[in-house]
Amino acid sequence: MSVTPSPSAESSASSPIDPLSSSAVVTRLRAAGCVFAEDEAELLLSAARDPAELAVMVERRVIGHPLEHVLGWAEFRGLRIAVDAGVFVPRRRTEFLVQQAAALAAPGTVVVDLCCGSGALGAALGAVVERVELHAADIDPAAVRCARRNIAGVEGRVYEGDLYEPLPVALRGRVGILLANVPYVPTEEVGLLPPEARIHEARVALDGGADGLDVLRRVTADAARWLAPGGRLLFETSERQVPYALEAVTDGGLVARAVSDDEMYATVVIGTRPA
Structure with a gap:
């Protein structure tokens, strides 16, 4: 049986990233060399449907996937253009x-x-x-x-x-x-x-x-x-x-x-x- 941890249990977990924390995402992205870490973090946080998906998205970005591939879209002349991997x-x-x-x-x-x-x-x-x-x-x-x-x-x-x-x-x-x-x-x-x-x-x-x-x-x-x-x-x-x-x-x-x-x-x- 799976148990959803309480907020206090989540805060005491040993995971290096709290997937709901904007500051933690920014820190991880900045450490990976993302120049616009704050902007990217905002986009990832708004795109992710749940903490698990956010964690996956952050990890993909950290290992070098283009932000647009991670998000699934790119902005071009004010349009949101779908961009799949590759x-x-x-x-x-x-x-x-x-x-x-x-x-x-x-x-x-x-x-x-x-x-x-x-x-x-x-x-x-x-x-x-x-x-x-x-x-x-x-x-x-x-x-x-x-x-x-x-x-x-x-x-x-x-x-x-x-x-x-x-x-x-x-x-x-x-x-x-x-x-x-x-x-x-x-x-x-x-x-x-x-x-x-x-x-x-x-x-x-x-x-x-x-x-x-x-x-x-x-x-x-x-x-x-x-x-x-x-x-x-x-x-x-x-x-x-x-x-x-x-x-x-x-x-x-x-x-x-x-x-x-x-x-x-x-x-x-x-x-x-x-x-």
């Missing part, structure tokens, strides 16, 4: 990409989100642009499952497969906004990423090949066939990769330009199909 966590700097796309998209625009991951970009764009026709694709089955939940609210469709391959042929020549949050970390530098990324996120969402631009070149090579006249391709890249990314866009028959936001440490390349 799925790429949307970065705050990528909000700049959505900002650029929103400024270019008209109501009713056909939007395609390639390498969609959790579907955060499509969901965020659909939240600010009326009546978008949203299609998204990713090669990772776990990401596809997340994306289907996240873009259901804007009636988007998600396809599983490699880049353009799973998209309906009827979309060719109709896409107004093509988002492509491609992996752009060079293979040799993946091992330098923080453990939260290199251990707990799918490598296919991080590894961009020898120079980080392998997947991008495949996207730009076919983008003009899918874009409508005047349609735009937008993707994020690193500052040092900009010249090569612009070259890839130009080689694909698009007019290329780059925009940056120093505060967000974000660089976005925009390729436009000539009208």
Whole structure:
């Protein structure tokens, strides 16, 4: 027979953490190197349904799981985006990409989100642009499952497969906004990423090949066939990769330009199909 300990019995227990104590959770997180321990503790305490679940969540965070995977969601442009274990966590700097796309998209625009991951970009764009026709694709089955939940609210469709391959042929020549949050970390530098990324996120969402631009070149090579006249391709890249990314866009028959936001440490390349 199990017995629920009284409050006095709980306080005298030898466990190093009282799972109901905010200060104890903060102390444990801070000792594990969490810079924003107070904020994280508040999120974990509000998310846990009972002390046992809180203890498990704290332990997962302490051993290095991304906070977003522990919570099951990430905040992105004011939205709560479902993020399952192993799925790429949307970065705050990528909000700049959505900002650029929103400024270019008209109501009713056909939007395609390639390498969609959790579907955060499509969901965020659909939240600010009326009546978008949203299609998204990713090669990772776990990401596809997340994306289907996240873009259901804007009636988007998600396809599983490699880049353009799973998209309906009827979309060719109709896409107004093509988002492509491609992996752009060079293979040799993946091992330098923080453990939260290199251990707990799918490598296919991080590894961009020898120079980080392998997947991008495949996207730009076919983008003009899918874009409508005047349609735009937008993707994020690193500052040092900009010249090569612009070259890839130009080689694909698009007019290329780059925009940056120093505060967000974000660089976005925009390729436009000539009208």
